[in-house]
Amino acid sequence: MSASRALLIVCDGLGDRPIEALGGRTPLQSAFKPNLDRLARHGISGTMDPIAPGIRPGSGPAHLAIFGYDPFRYYTGRGIFEALGVGMEVRKGDVVFRFNFATIDEERRVIDRRAGRIREGTRELVQSLNDIRIPGVEVLFKEGIEHRGILAIRAPRLGWRVSDTDPQKEGLKILPCRPLDATEESQRTAEIINDIVDQAIKILEAHPINKARKAKGEHPANAILIRGGSYYEEVSGLQERFGLKGACVAGGTLYKGVARFVGMEVLEVKGATGTYDTDFRAKFEAAARALEDHNFVFLHFKAPDLAGEDGDALRKLEVIERIDRAILGIEELRDTLIVVTGDHSTPCSIKTHSADPVPILLSGPGIRVDGTQSFDEVAASRGGLGRIRGLDLMPILTDLLNLAAKFGA
């Protein structure tokens, strides 16, 4: 009589604010989305503060919270989740960063934060960086997507609270890495990073790929910009905590990384790109198939967030409509609790994450249907679920799957 499995659909950056060009409605209010609205009509709606009211969530902390992991406890920085997302093998105690290939001038001023969005040859460039030598420290590089990569350093007693070397703006010089606390561990890590940055510039400057790029008038990848210092620790997974055998269908590495961190199986789906051109339907179908041998499937769509960050309300409306079409038939999934929500709002008006709570709906066996007629920010705010927090979601979900233990007697 209870659902035996759950499908959690997270539409990244879903929530928005009223848009004048849409008559004061949000993209979600304006979109034609019969499937999402039907789920709302057959379900219970509410709003969710992914972290807490007024806290603007990054996608990493938001997803941790939604999966039941307190981000104040488990989120150190983005690096480790990107590392897990690209399948890098990390060990307890590794300090992990993201990096960009960039183009700098002789004075270490950043000319191009993405080295001409370099795609070709990054694997060789990353391999050459593995020649970097720091006594007593293992230095590990792995290429990511386009100009991005991962740097892990491995040694006893390393800190992770250090500043980024990425100045974030072109025209500024590479920043020195500085400890952000007074510990010897962070001091040591900062020194290692500065050494790595210096050695990397020497290696990259001399690399044939960069010489060829310069000859063609392209920006050379002659430096790395480091950010997102973080620390890896193993945590008990969703199976141990909640009795959930989880699978992840996502395009973006961050989301795959968080999913791996909490013990989900990360499925590779052809056409899942984590951008506008993703194959929405293929992702939904992969998620539906994964429900056959998992009791928890996380399906992530990135596109609404991209549209929000582009400030493009019509595009956001359109990708919501594409998501709605992609989930056609969702209610035919048997014994399945369906949850649809966002990880944060990305209002087109501010082109960045906001703390506006996200709409959430739950639909399936055992749900107290609340009479909500539409899935949107305003209808959801009057729904029967009330206003919950991200960390509340997994306990509510496992209760509805009848996996929850009773507290006392």
Next chain:
Amino acid sequence: MSASRALLIVCDGLGDRPIEALGGRTPLQSAFKPNLDRLARHGISGTMDPIAPGIRPGSGPAHLAIFGYDPFRYYTGRGIFEALGVGMEVRKGDVVFRFNFATIDEERRVIDRRAGRIREGTRELVQSLNDIRIPGVEVLFKEGIEHRGILAIRAPRLGWRVSDTDPQKEGLKILPCRPLDATEESQRTAEIINDIVDQAIKILEAHPINKARKAKGEHPANAILIRGGSYYEEVSGLQERFGLKGACVAGGTLYKGVARFVGMEVLEVKGATGTYDTDFRAKFEAAARALEDHNFVFLHFKAPDLAGEDGDALRKLEVIERIDRAILGIEELRDTLIVVTGDHSTPCSIKTHSADPVPILLSGPGIRVDGTQSFDEVAASRGGLGRIRGLDLMPILTDLLNLAAKFGA
């Protein structure tokens, strides 16, 4: 202009989920309950997570929270509340268990967890157990209702984190009591309990009442099954914390016990059984009378929970209607804040407690009437009170009684 007293009616296990046979409505939605609905129309409604969203509350922890006592701090196990509920005299530091009389075979396999639901002679059997001797330890037994009883052990430095000896299933052997943490105190308690279990079997096996039961072909009460290890500490009562002189009208010992724990006077009401056959009207009348010399009366009805655990939606509907009839005239109570809620949901579809929030209404002087038309899970979820937690209730109640102090100036 404020209410001078409050009546809190807790309908155990009140909340439910949609029932197909009731057209997708809950028993509470389906019941004819003009008195409860009128309270809702003249009051403010909301939903309450007795402990927190997604946490399935046992009745003990839930009642602690509703009375303003954080169950994570004050709930150790059920034993102590059952002990207080049967009027046992306990002292600070006592470690207290519930026990069942049971029938076992020669290999200590449990044949009948309730010894044929023995009722007669349990007092004598309990008295015979007081012959158990453990050097340096006071061992105290008290009979409870039917096959149930209480065991308290008293000695310096005893732990309470020990496992149950009750295997919960017939056909399994009595379990050894094991410490659940690494302390010497828990180790010591486990050894004492195992010794008590052995001595009890010897005494009971030889007891004339059991010989007579066997001769009649009845299951002898030849063993005790122990569970609910807990620790007694005195706490400041409702008077001290909230300025409330409390009285309790309840049938079940657990509820009386929690009420005594928080300093309420426990009233004995003829016909209050804590089961289906309770005298609902006599309980309401006793509660109304108690309001004459108490400013807080807790009235507990167990029957909805029993029907939920039986999976009997029609019976649940019917006991809700009986409760509704029993409170006829409730609005004539002068200057009284009336609160109606549950301690947790017991959906008939799963026959056990769930974490679905319970409906709650507040009615009386000073209440912001919110226009809710019915007292049920769905109407309440759209009510003006929003979604609160059990621990919020007493502060809200004492504020409405004008007993609350201002925080700062």
